[in-house]
Amino acid sequence: MNKKSERLRILLKCSIFAAITAILAQIEIPLPLIPISGQTLAVGIAATILGSRHGALAMVCYAAIGAVGLPVFAGFSGGPQVLVGPSGGYIFGFIAAAYVTGLILEKTKFTIRMAFLANIVGMIVTLLFGTVQLKIVLDLGWNAAIVAGVYPFIVVGLIKAYLASWIGITVRQRLIQAKLITAPKKEIA
Structure with a gap:
């Protein structure tokens, strides 16, 4: 396969996962500041299937599509105001979480147990990014930011981490x- 067709395959895979993330973003449970949505489930699935670089690239595509105004974020929202608003840190966190989750799996074995651990670490990364931006944008103290930006997501996040791992x-x-993707030589299928 030549380089051009390989790049096209990568772009298609990343676009598919950006679209899956946009669809799952619309499944949400409203909360006062930040809703619980299916986005993080999509992030975990993308990272587990695509790995660090391509999983992160899929989330960059997702963020870019939303940044130009397409309503792909939770609640059919879009535009740069979402990225600089209270929930924007979570979206930026998706990129880092996909990279970290995929990287952990690339350095270990692709098993459900390791994927669950990697997805929990990814969830922590997302919550960290989200909470920092929530604190800054809403001018909250750390305790208030953690109460609003972390606690409501822990139980649901663990469930989504397991589902992302299994799926x-x-x-x-x-x-x-x-033979639609290739496994690294060390991976046990």
């Missing part, structure tokens, strides 16, 4: 079997 590993193994 991601299952789909990844099937894609490898169908």
Whole structure:
């Protein structure tokens, strides 16, 4: 396969996961400041299937599509005002979380157990980015930012981390079997 067609395949995979993230973003439970949405589930699935670089690239595509105004963020919102608003830190955190989650899996084994651990670390990264921006934008103290930006997401985040692990590993193994993606030499399918 030549470089041009390989780049096109990567771009298509990343675009598909950006679209999946946009769809899951619309599944939400409203909360006073930041809603619980399906976005982080999509981030974990993308990182588990695509790995660090391509998972992060998928989230960059997602953030860029939303930044230009397409309503892909939670609640069918979009535009740069979302990225600089109270929930913007979480969106930036998706990029870092996808990279970190994928990197942990690339350095270990692609098992559900390791994927769950990697997705928990990714969840922590997302919450860290989100809480910092929430604190800055709303001029909250650290305690108030943590209460609003972390606590409501812990239980649901653990459930989504497990689901992302299970779905991601299952789909990844099937894609490898169908020869749609290649497994690293060290990976046990």
